[in-house]
Amino acid sequence: MDGHNARVAGTRTAAEAGPDGRARVERAALDLFATRGFEQVTSDEVADSAGISRRTFFRYFPTKADAVWGDFAGHVARLERLLAVADPAQPVLTSVCAAYVEVNDYPDAELPLLRERMRLILTEPALLAHSQLRFAEVDRVVARHVATRTGGEPTGLLPRLVAASTRAAATTAFEAWLAQAGSPLTRHLHLAFDEMAAGFPSLRG
Amino acid sequence: MDGHNARVAGTRTAAEAGPDGRARVERAALDLFATRGFEQVTSDEVADSAGISRRTFFRYFPTKADAVWGDFAGHVARLERLLAVADPAQPVLTSVCAAYVEVNDYPDAELPLLRERMRLILTEPALLAHSQLRFAEVDRVVARHVATRTGGEPTGLLPRLVAASTRAAATTAFEAWLAQAGSPLTRHLHLAFDEMAAGFPSLRG
C-alpha cells in the first residue's frame, strides 16, 4: 500500500505538481470520502476534484470503492512473495502470521494514510462490503500456500480455514488499532494472531 | 432461515395459493438467480416473476441482494437466544461454537433451499460482498455475548476476535459443505470449529 512513489515527483512545472494520474485521483477520493462520507460523494465530484472526467475516473478504477485501496495488488503480491520464501521448517500457521505481520509493517510516514484508508474501509458499509472481494484475493494466496505446504488442495477445508481465520484475526487487529491509536499495528496483529493460534488461551477457565 | 411458515397456508383460493407476499418473491428471486446468475437478472424481472411491481419489490427488500437471505433476522435472533441460555460454566468459545452448530442444524426438508441460498451468497461476487453486512450482525451478537461473559467491552480485541474467527470458521464449513455434498453441514462445522479452537493441531509438525 505504499503507492506509486517510484515516479520522479514533479515533471510538470517543478512546483505544485504532485503525483500524476491514478495517485492524484486516489488522494482526491480519499480526502472527499473522509470528510463527507463515501456515499455522500458522487464519482462526478471525485473526478472533478482530481481534474479528470467521470469517464476517465472509471478507467482508473473499476468501481468507486476501488479508489480507496491504493496499490492493493502490490500488497497482495508482496504477501505472496513473503510466503514463497518462508522457512519450510516452521509451522505453516507461523509462516502465514509472520508474513501478515511483515507485509503490514508500514513506515511511520504512511501510517496516517493507512489509518484513513482502513477507517473508511471498515466503517463505511459500502466499502466494508466491497472489501470482501479484495480480501478474497488475499485468502486465495494464503490458501494456496497452505495447500502447497500441507500437500492438499487449495479448496480443502484446512487451507481455506487458515486463510479465513488469519484474515479475520488481521482485520480484528486493524479494528483494534483504529480504535486505540496508542500501540502500533504490529502489536495488535501479534496479539490477535497469538491468541488465535494458541486456541484462545485468554478464554479458558 | 425457516421462513414464514407461521401463516395459515392458502387463504386465497384454497389450491394454488402458495406463500403470499414476501415469501413468494423470495422464491421467485432465488429461482431466477440460481438459473441465470445474480447480476444477469434485473429487479424488474424478479418483480414480474413474482407478480408485483418493481416498486413493491423494493418495499419488501431494501436491496436486490436481500431477496436471497430469507428470514435472516430470525436466524440471528435464534442465535442470540441460544447464547443467552448457554451454560456459563463451559468455556465461552465452546458456547459460541455450540450455538453456531445448533442454529445451523436445519431439517432435511430445508437443506436444498439452504444450499442454493448459500451457494449463491458464497459464489456470486455481489452477494458475497453484501454478505459482509449481514454477517456483521452475527458478529455483533457474538461479540456482545463474549463481552458479557468475559466482563469486557464488545468492541475489545477478544470479543471481536472470537466473533470474527468463529464466523470465518463457519463460513469455511459452509463452503466445504457446498463443495462436498456427502457429509452433513453439522460435521463440517464441528471440524472447522474444533480445528480452530484447538489451535490448528493438523498443522503442527
Next chain:
DNA sequence: CGCTAGCCTGGCACTCAGTGCCACCGGCCG
C-alpha cells in the same frame, strides 16, 4: 349506507454507478 382514515400498491420521475461507443488530440513512426 355513505364518508373518511390508513395501508398497500403501482406508476413516474429522478439520482447515481457503471459501460459501450465514438470522436478528439497528443505523440510517434515510416
Next chain:
DNA sequence: CGGCCGGTGGCACTGAGTGCCAGGCTAGCG
C-alpha cells in the same frame, strides 16, 4: 506529411434504489 495509437472526454444507455403522488381496498364510524 499521413497514418497509427494510447489516453481522454462526451454522450447515451442500462440498472439499482428512492421520493412522491395517485389510486384502491379495508376498517371504523356516524
